[in-house]
Amino acid sequence: MKKHVLTASFLLSAMASFAGGYQLNLQGLRQLAMGGSGTAWPWDASTIFYNPGGLARLHGIQIYGSASFVMPVTAYGNRDNSGTTPASFQTTRQTFTPFNFYVGGRIQEYSRFAVGLGIYTPFGTGVSWDDNWIGKYIVQSIDLKTVFFQPTISFRASEALSFGGGFVFGTGTVDFRRAMPIHGSLGADNDDGQAHLRGNGTGVGFNLGVNFRARHNLQFGLTYRSQVNMDVDGGSATFNVPASLTDSFPNTTFRSRLPLPQVASVGMGWRLGDVTLQLDLNYTGWNSYDSLRFDFKQTTSTLDNIRAPRKYRNTLTTRFGLNYKISRSVALMCGGAYDPTPVTNGYVSPDLPDADRIVLSCGISVKPLRGLTVMAALESINAVKRTGTYDFAGFSGVYKTGVVNPGVGLYYYF
Amino acid sequence: MMKKIYTIGALAIAFASCTPNAKITPPISSGNATFTNYMAIGCSYTAGFADNSLTVSGQLNSYPQRLFEQFEIISDNKRAVGPFIQPLVTGDNGYPNPKLVLSTKTYCDGTMKLAPSPTTVPLDSNGSWQYISPVNNGQVNNISIPYIRVADYRVSGYAANINHYGNRFYYDPAARPMDELYSRVFNLHPTFFTIWLGMYDIFGYAAAGGQGDGTGLATPVSLNYYNPQDITPTAVFTDIYDSIVNAAASVSGSGALLNIPDISALPYFTAIPANGLYLTRKGQADTLQALYANSKFDKVFQEGYNYFIIRDHNDQVRQAVPGELILMSIPIDSIKCAGWGSTTPIPREYVLTTGELQNIRNTVNSFNAYIKQQCTLRQLAYVDMNAFMESLSSGISYNGIDYTAEFVSGGAFSLDGVHFNARGNALVANHIINTINDYYKSSIPRTDANRYPGIKYP
Numbered sequence: 001m002k003k004h005v006l007t008a009s010f011l012l013s014a015m016a017s018f019a020g021g022y023q024l025n026l027q028g029l030r031q032l033a034m035g036g037s038g039t040a041w042p043w044d045a046s047t048i049f050y051n052p053g054g055l056a057r058l059h060g061i062q063i064y065g066s067a068s069f070v071m072p073v074t075a076y077g078n079r080d081n082s083g084t085t086p087a088s089f090q091t092t093r094q095t096f097t098p099f100n101f102y103v104g105g106r107i108q109e110y111s112r113f114a115v116g117l118g119i120y121t122p123f124g125t126g127v128s129w130d131d132n133w134i135g136k137y138i139v140q141s142i143d144l145k146t147v148f149f150q151p152t153i154s155f156r157a158s159e160a161l162s163f164g165g166g167f168v169f170g171t172g173t174v175d176f177r178r179a180m181p182i183h184g185s186l187g188a189d190n191d192d193g194q195a196h197l198r199g200n201g202t203g204v205g206f207n208l209g210v211n212f213r214a215r216h217n218l219q220f221g222l223t224y225r226s227q228v229n230m231d232v233d234g235g236s237a238t239f240n241v242p243a244s245l246t247d248s249f250p251n252t253t254f255r256s257r258l259p260l261p262q263v264a265s266v267g268m269g270w271r272l273g274d275v276t277l278q279l280d281l282n283y284t285g286w287n288s289y290d291s292l293r294f295d296f297k298q299t300t301s302t303l304d305n306i307r308a309p310r311k312y313r314n315t316l317t318t319r320f321g322l323n324y325k326i327s328r329s330v331a332l333m334c335g336g337a338y339d340p341t342p343v344t345n346g347y348v349s350p351d352l353p354d355a356d357r358i359v360l361s362c363g364i365s366v367k368p369l370r371g372l373t374v375m376a377a378l379e380s381i382n383a384v385k386r387t388g389t390y391d392f393a394g395f396s397g398v399y400k401t402g403v404v405n406p407g408v409g410l411y412y413y414f
Numbered sequence: 415m416m417k418k419i420y421t422i423g424a425l426a427i428a429f430a431s432c433t434p435n436a437k438i439t440p441p442i443s444s445g446n447a448t449f450t451n452y453m454a455i456g457c458s459y460t461a462g463f464a465d466n467s468l469t470v471s472g473q474l475n476s477y478p479q480r481l482f483e484q485f486e487i488i489s490d491n492k493r494a495v496g497p498f499i500q501p502l503v504t505g506d507n508g509y510p511n512p513k514l515v516l517s518t519k520t521y522c523d524g525t526m527k528l529a530p531s532p533t534t535v536p537l538d539s540n541g542s543w544q545y546i547s548p549v550n551n552g553q554v555n556n557i558s559i560p561y562i563r564v565a566d567y568r569v570s571g572y573a574a575n576i577n578h579y580g581n582r583f584y585y586d587p588a589a590r591p592m593d594e595l596y597s598r599v600f601n602l603h604p605t606f607f608t609i610w611l612g613m614y615d616i617f618g619y620a621a622a623g624g625q626g627d628g629t630g631l632a633t634p635v636s637l638n639y640y641n642p643q644d645i646t647p648t649a650v651f652t653d654i655y656d657s658i659v660n661a662a663a664s665v666s667g668s669g670a671l672l673n674i675p676d677i678s679a680l681p682y683f684t685a686i687p688a689n690g691l692y693l694t695r696k697g698q699a700d701t702l703q704a705l706y707a708n709s710k711f712d713k714v715f716q717e718g719y720n721y722f723i724i725r726d727h728n729d730q731v732r733q734a735v736p737g738e739l740i741l742m743s744i745p746i747d748s749i750k751c752a753g754w755g756s757t758t759p760i761p762r763e764y765v766l767t768t769g770e771l772q773n774i775r776n777t778v779n780s781f782n783a784y785i786k787q788q789c790t791l792r793q794l795a796y797v798d799m800n801a802f803m804e805s806l807s808s809g810i811s812y813n814g815i816d817y818t819a820e821f822v823s824g825g826a827f828s829l830d831g832v833h834f835n836a837r838g839n840a841l842v843a844n845h846i847i848n849t850i851n852d853y854y855k856s857s858i859p860r861t862d863a864n865r866y867p868g869i870k871y872p
Contacts, residue, residue, distance in 0.1 A: 073434055074434065075434040075435050075436035075437075076436055077436035077437050079440065079859055088435075088436055088437045090434075134813060134862055134864070135813065135814060136814070136864075137813060137814025137815050137864065138813070138814040181814075181815050181825060181864070181868060182868075182871060183867065183868045183869065183870050183871065184870040184871035184872060185871075187870075188867075188870065189867035189868060189869070189870035190865075190866070190867040190868070241871075242870075242871035242872060243872065244516075244518060244528055244871050244872045245871055302823075385436065391811070392811070393811060393813065393814045394810070394811030394812040394813060394814070394815075394816075395813050395814060397436070398436045399436060400434035400435060400436040401434060402434040
């Protein structure tokens with residue numbers, strides 16, 4: 001007995017969701033409300049993520065926390081299955097809660113040095129289809145979470161120029177389920193087997209930034225966040241198959257490497273009275289994500305290591321935002337972004353049915369007490385309707401993704 | 415200030431209430447064909463025969479059943495109207511042959527492997543041999559009979575004396591299948607028909623290891639009846655095929671003719687590789703080399719995989735050459751323990767030699783040329799099942815599964831290695847729909863083949 005139906009296109013696309021549209025730009029509430037822009041202007045301690053160079057610009061010590069409630073829904077339609085089978089499917093509504101925590105500031109009141117620590121969730125969401133949906137042999141559900149820890153140091157070289165850098169230690173978990181076209185585990189000829197992969201990964205990288213204050217009301221930012229290779233070692237792979245096939249699909253462990261891409265950003269912030277305008281460009285090096293590999297510790301004639309082509313392309317995202325300071329204690333924000341997809345035609349898979357995204361956002365910040373700022377933001381992401389094929393698995397359809405994402409946060413100056 | 419907060423709140427609700435939608439519901443057009451009454455004409459492949467038997471679930475998963483379901487959802491008034499009636503048997507275990515199921519087999523050398531074997535549950539003897547048509551003066555939409563050849567259509571008493579599957583629902587089992595065909599056509603008045611016939615005009619020859627006549631010179635053994643081990647002469651095939659299409663088309667102008675796949679690509683002929691003689695030691699190779707030292711044929715024996723020793727169609731003992739096929743009917747124990755293929759040549763009934771394969775392929779080509787000609791002449795859709803079989807052999811990537819023509823693991827064939835399983839039948843239906851849509855400018859959706867049963871493992 002050889003592969004094909006047994007291994008088929010087994011597991012290939014697991015963890016794809018680390019990429020693409022699941023790169024979250026939720027590392028700061030005010031930035032979230034401003035279309036995700038924030039490379040130039042160090043608003044608060046979240047600049048540890050957006051531009052470590054800005055940390056030395058902050059006054060005092062700041063502690064910062066925020067959380068978002070990401071609610072993505074993807075609809076899938078396939079004309080080929082209208083009539084006798086459902087023509088459309090929708091992912092189960094789920095809420096994910098990425099969070100951020102930052103603490104940092106100058107080490108002494110007039111010091112040129114500042115230090116800080118950021119803990120944030122740059123990737124983290126998931127897709128859950130009905131277990132019996134038409135694409136079940138590609139993916140039933142995928143769920144992933146990442147947490148990055150970033151100790152950071154920043155140096156103010158002059159009134160105009162400051163630098164910063166942070167070391168990134170990333171951890172993550174992934175949980176992936178897919179049906180296997182092997183029947184009989186429940187004693188029927190139309191039940192399915194299932195593959196379930198779970199793993200933890202870690203990786204390291206860095207985050208560098210330069211803040212350039214051209215004038216008191218005009219700032220520029222330049223940042224580079226390195227690629228972080230999340231290495232999964234000893235993840236568990238379990239296969240629910242009929243008794244006669246347990247030797248062919250032994251429960252085993254797997255290794256994998258998931259490249260989280262490098263991002264270079266340039267930004268500009270310009271203050272005109274009570275209004276601050278921001279513009280960011282992010283260039284993301286998705287092409288490092290050429291293919292996905294899974295190496296099982298134990299392989300058999302039916303269970304092969306997996307290599308799935310991804311062939312992502314680099315993307316350039318444009319973000320803009322506006323902050324309007326209504327009074328000493330209240331500001332309103334709004335913004336938007338155009339986020340083109342790294343997923344090329346022929347590789348549109350239902351575990352990451354990504355498409356070009358249009359982001360709209362708004363928010364409010366209030367200072368109820370001296371030193372304390374409370375923020376709320378709301379982001380809506382609309383992926384354009386995409387007719388895509390996943391040639392590797394012979395799968396096609398129309399996808400439409402919408403994400404609603406409210407968030408709250410606060411920070412306090414000591 | 416509060417006003418603004420309200421505005422944001424209202425915005426939030428607006429955001430949250432928009433749910434993405436990817437529904438696609440264009441009207442499904444029948445194009446230039448009328449699907450109101452669909453009739454399927456064929457052999458085992460069309461009857462829903464699978465796992466070497468006819469069972470009710472096999473019938474309900476036949477490709478005509480899938481086609482009808484898709485024809486039924488057409489938006490305009492040329493959609494198919496039910497009921498779609500097949501001459502269903504009563505049970506799911508098979509009759510007169512037990513169906514095949516996968517189970518663990520222990521071979522003579524003590525090795526164990528999953529392999530098909532006849533089910534041990536009691537057969538569906540009760541009532542399976544009689545079919546009583548329930549409605550409309552005995553309406554039957556699928557008049558296929560397992561094993562029937564084009565050549566059989568002029569044999570009187572075929573259903574009564576030769577093929578009892580026909581006996582189940584024929585108006586007059588003593589008549590010729592051709593007479594029955596006319597009766598059924600006049601009963602149903604099909605507006606659309608499919609015909610898939612001709613495989614068994616060749617298959618009997620192939621399944622007998624090419625022992626019959628493969629050159630097209632066979633003669634009837636009794637009145638109009640040909641030996642099932644002979645390939646039907648092309649002139650006989652074309653003459654009768656023309657009459658069959660003529661009968662089917664006597665009421666309707668629209669339909670599809672399915673051509674004949676290269677049957678040597680079926681798992682039945684490919685599951686056991688011709689170079690399956692595995693020698694673990696140099697000594698074994700030397701022994702065989704010495705054994706055949708005085709034989710004239712070219713031979714190579716070495717450690718690893720070697721071509722089997724066979725008896726060919728000229729009754730000569732020799733080593734098989736690349737491309738030759740061993741039939742799945744061969745007793746595996748004889749290979750493992752009785753020296754078949756090494757010290758004893760494999761009998762010719764289990765071998766298709768290069769010459770025999772050439773006979774099969776020549777016949778497939780000439781039959782298909784005629785079927786295509788019929789399509790052009792009568793303006794019918796020509797469904798290239800041979801091309802379908804070719805793409806299945808190289809792998810069809812479909813909704814996360816790579817379907818192939820491999821035995822068991824390929825996912826499309828049933829355990830007899832000859833007939834499709836439910837998923838394979840759905841893929842066949844989809845291939846037919848593609849052709850119909852092209853030819854009749856219709857827009858019938860395909861079915862989701864992965865919804866249907868596959869092979870069950872113990």
